[in-house]
Amino acid sequence: MDKLTSIQVFTAVAASGSFSTAARELGLSTAMVSKHIKRLEDDLGVRLLNRSTRRSSLTEAGSDFYTRCAIILDELEDAEQNVKSLSGEVRGELRISAPATFGAQFLMPAIIDFKRDYPRIRINLRLGPQTPNPLEGGYDIAIHAGDASLSDSSLVARKLGSFAMQICGSADYVARAGTPQQPRDLVKHNCLIFQSDTATTEWVLRGPDGDEHSVTVSGDMYSNQGNALRIAAVAGMGIIRLPDYLLAEDLQAGRLVHLLPEYTSPERAVFALYPHREHLPAKVRSFIDFLASRFDARASILHELAPASNG
Numbered sequence: 001m002d003k004l005t006s007i008q009v010f011t012a013v014a015a016s017g018s019f020s021t022a023a024r025e026l027g028l029s030t031a032m033v034s035k036h037i038k039r040l041e042d043d044l045g046v047r048l049l050n051r052s053t054r055r056s057s058l059t060e061a062g063s064d065f066y067t068r069c070a071i072i073l074d075e076l077e078d079a080e081q082n083v084k085s086l087s088g089e090v091r092g093e094l095r096i097s098a099p100a101t102f103g104a105q106f107l108m109p110a111i112i113d114f115k116r117d118y119p120r121i122r123i124n125l126r127l128g129p130q131t132p133n134p135l136e137g138g139y140d141i142a143i144h145a146g147d148a149s150l151s152d153s154s155l156v157a158r159k160l161g162s163f164a165m166q167i168c169g170s171a172d173y174v175a176r177a178g179t180p181q182q183p184r185d186l187v188k189h190n191c192l193i194f195q196s197d198t199a200t201t202e203w204v205l206r207g208p209d210g211d212e213h214s215v216t217v218s219g220d221m222y223s224n225q226g227n228a229l230r231i232a233a234v235a236g237m238g239i240i241r242l243p244d245y246l247l248a249e250d251l252q253a254g255r256l257v258h259l260l261p262e263y264t265s266p267e268r269a270v271f272a273l274y275p276h277r278e279h280l281p282a283k284v285r286s287f288i289d290f291l292a293s294r295f296d297a298r299a300s301i302l303h304e305l306a307p308a309s310n311g
Contacts, residue, residue: 008026010040010069011066015137048061048066090282090283091120092281094287095137095139096123096143096287097135097143099128101246102245103143105246107143110290110291117290126139134155135155141274141284142272143272144271145270145271154276155274156275157271157272158292159269159270160271161269161298162267163244163245164264164265165266166243167186167241167258168241168250169257174257179259180239180259183263184213190219190239191239192219192222192233194242196224203217205264206264226246230242234256241265272292
């Protein structure tokens, strides 16, 4: 067996925590994956993985070996990409982690267009809650919304752009419950509240004079999925505060009404997190640049629309 192949198999098992998952990703049988791992352990004279019926975990030696192997394989792929980039080709697997709602609404359309430009790229996308270790599991890029202060000095955070939070409700709801004229009126309304680790019941708004208004809202629906709250608001169940990219189509179609439009919420920045290294793989660099250009184009469109919406 080729040792490089065995190392690639080992890193796949370590990243996924499963022999069968690694086998599927690599197009090998589970038995062949086991042979590669055994061969490595025999050569090194140390156990790399603790096996169980459902999951595999790294031993202390395995964890150290995995860290070093991942760097070596990344450098090898980077070398290949640098050579291939001479012909303008970006290829290989790109592993991306992103928040669920942002990933579905904003990131997926960008990925589709990126794939059209770079058909040799294979996308492995994980959508879910943001985690303390965003690249854990072997991801090349993690998209992060909000504060980009990093406890892990091995990561780089590049700001891609930002989005605004908007307060909306359906025309039907407003007809029944009334239109809030100022932030404090929100306490009288049924607000549909986004909840990740904790519920976001404090809504901060900035008025035309620049003063901030903090309102503690309440309501009968909480969810960690923005799309679920958006659907509920369209159905007339209450008032939402969600990112503008999630509300644009409903506002344009008249399914939702922008409430308190003269008040703004602090913008939330979006960052691309990636490992700190001198030579960033071409596939990672190309995708990050592509996303940044999407945010630039979006900002230009919003700027052009601003005078019309304010007039």
